[in-house]
Structures are given as C-alpha cells and as structure tokens.
Amino acid sequence: MASPTIPHEEVTLRHHFANDEQQKDASTIGMWVFLVTEIMFFGGLFLAYFAYRQAYPAAFASASNKTNLWLGAANTTVLICSSLTMAMAVHSAALGKRKLLVAFLVATLLLGGVFLGVKAYEYHDKWVHHEVPGAHFECEGCVDAGHAPLFFSLYFGMTGLHATHMLVGFVILVILIVQSAKGKYTAKWHTPIEMFGLYWHFVDIVWIFLFPLLYLIDRSKTGLK
Amino acid sequence: MAHHDNHMADHSENHSEHIVPVRVYILVFLTLIVMTWVTAFVSTVDLGRLNVFVALSIAIFKASLVILFFMHVKYGARLTKFIVLAGLYWLILLLFIAMVDLWTRGWMGVPGR
Numbered sequence: 001m002a003s004p005t006i007p008h009e010e011v012t013l014r015h016h017f018a019n020d021e022q023q024k025d026a027s028t029i030g031m032w033v034f035l036v037t038e039i040m041f042f043g044g045l046f047l048a049y050f051a052y053r054q055a056y057p058a059a060f061a062s063a064s065n066k067t068n069l070w071l072g073a074a075n076t077t078v079l080i081c082s083s084l085t086m087a088m089a090v091h092s093a094a095l096g097k098r099k100l101l102v103a104f105l106v107a108t109l110l111l112g113g114v115f116l117g118v119k120a121y122e123y124h125d126k127w128v129h130h131e132v133p134g135a136h137f138e139c140e141g142c143v144d145a146g147h148a149p150l151f152f153s154l155y156f157g158m159t160g161l162h163a164t165h166m167l168v169g170f171v172i173l174v175i176l177i178v179q180s181a182k183g184k185y186t187a188k189w190h191t192p193i194e195m196f197g198l199y200w201h202f203v204d205i206v207w208i209f210l211f212p213l214l215y216l217i218d219r220s221k222t223g224l225k
Numbered sequence: 226m227a228h229h230d231n232h233m234a235d236h237s238e239n240h241s242e243h244i245v246p247v248r249v250y251i252l253v254f255l256t257l258i259v260m261t262w263v264t265a266f267v268s269t270v271d272l273g274r275l276n277v278f279v280a281l282s283i284a285i286f287k288a289s290l291v292i293l294f295f296m297h298v299k300y301g302a303r304l305t306k307f308i309v310l311a312g313l314y315w316l317i318l319l320l321f322i323a324m325v326d327l328w329t330r331g332w333m334g335v336p337g338r
Binding site: 025028029032033035036039040043044046047050051054055069072073076077080081083084086087088091094095194197198201202204205208209211212213215216217218219220222223 | 244245247250251254257258261262264265268269270271276277280281283284287288291292294295296297301302304305308309311312313315316319320323324327328
C-alpha cells in the first residue's frame, strides 16, 4: 500500500476536533488537570512540612541554618533563568523560528543541568557532614537535635522529588530538542513544546516555595551565611 | 515587532494563540530575580513571626507571575483559569484545615493533646 506523502502540517488537526483552537484548548486543559494532581502530590509534603515545623520550630530553625543560603539563592536564580529560556522557546516556536527554538531548549537543558549540579554539591556537603537522617546522623550545635532529622528528611524528600521531576524533564527536553531540530514543530502546531513549558514552569514554582521554606528559616541568627 | 504583528494578523481569530511580547517576559523575569534576592536578604532581618509571612507572600507573588505570564493563564481559556483556581482551592483546603486543627488543639485544655 503506497500512501501519499502528506505534509506534516496538514495532519496536525485530529478529526475529532472542530478546529485548531479547540484542539489546543483541550491539550492545555488536560495538561493543567495533570498539573493540579502534581500540586496535590507536592501539597502532601508541604503539609507534612508545616505540621512538623509548627510542632518543633526550634529544631527546624537550627537545622535549616545548616543549609547554604547563597547556594540556595543562586540556584533559584538559575532555575528562574531556565524558566525564561523555556518561555522564549515557546515564543520562538509560535513564531516558527526553528533555530531559536532549538537554541532556547538547549539553554533550558543546560541551566537545568547547572541547577542539579549545584544540588548534587549540596547533597554531597550534607553527606560528609553526617546531616543525612540515619544511624550516623549528627547535627552539630542544633537546638532540639533529636527532632532535626525530621527537617532533613523533609529537605531530602522535597528537594529529591523536585529533582526527580527535573530529571524527567531532561528526558523529555532531549526528545523535544531532536524533534525540533528535525522541524517537527511549526508556528501552526507546536503543542508539545507549550505543554512541556507548562510542566517546566510548574517545577520552577515548586522550587519558588521550597527555597524560602527550607533555606530561609530564622536567618537573622546566622546572617548572610 | 513587525514579525509579531504579521503573525497576529494570520491568527486573528485564534485567541488561544496569543503571542506575549518579549519585553513582558523580560520584565517578569527581572521581577522574579529581584524578589528572589529580596526574600533572601529580608530573611536575615529579625521580624519575629512576620518572617514566615513575608517569605510566603513573596513566594506567592512570584508563583502568580509565573502562572499568569510564563504559563499564559492570563491569556488562556476560562476553563483553564477555572481548573487552576479549583486546584489552588483544594490545596488551601488541604493545608489550612489541617493546620487550623494543629494550631488550635491546645486551646481546649483537653488532656493528652
């Protein structure tokens, strides 16, 4: 069966949608429903955090002071930069600028890599200082040190789940970069780029809350350290 | 900007294909960066119980900017806006009802609480 070659643009509208706009609205709404489940997924961890923080405020404050404020703020900056490059990638796709789209997606991937690199350095630092909950846990100079592991469990759980989302994002990004370079996405149809943008910005938002909650408790005691 | 105008003309009937001007993205980006460092520096000032409220207010402000502009919800369909608000409503229920319970348990003087 020799089928005629159909230009890609002509088949982007599936037959069960009335028009391009309805098709895209359906994708956007579906993506947001998924993101709402993600909000509730992270929400459970945030609730655990707030519940234990109000139960053991002193332990949370002194354990939080063990984090590196400068690295946290710098990493937040890096992640916001990657959100800008992602927004610019969607923008380039909408204007049909293929090379710019690929460049901005690659920039997003690289900035994400820098973020996880810094995160890995921080994890390593916690590891060598015995600040990982477990048999060898130590929290030098911590107030209410018996409850300090609760903070670090939540720290590793929440940043770990966030980092996992970024790793998933990397895999999708690589696929999108290859497809974009091959010219799969046009000004008329680039919905996967837009949907991935929503995912990437969501991951950024999670970090926007993790940064003040994990790094910025009771900093007046340590100053800018 | 000429390119931008041409594009809008091509899709004049398609409101979900709204192209946000680059300067809006840059402005949002700069605000997010400034607020990140503001929240970092403010945290080193002892405001007592207000510290956590300032930190969370700045985070909510930053998240709102990302949702409205980077995620295009400001320009999106009404159903999208409704789903976003419904999600946030459930998150507030989850956090607020549970925390109100924990905050007020001591008030009744019930033994064991």
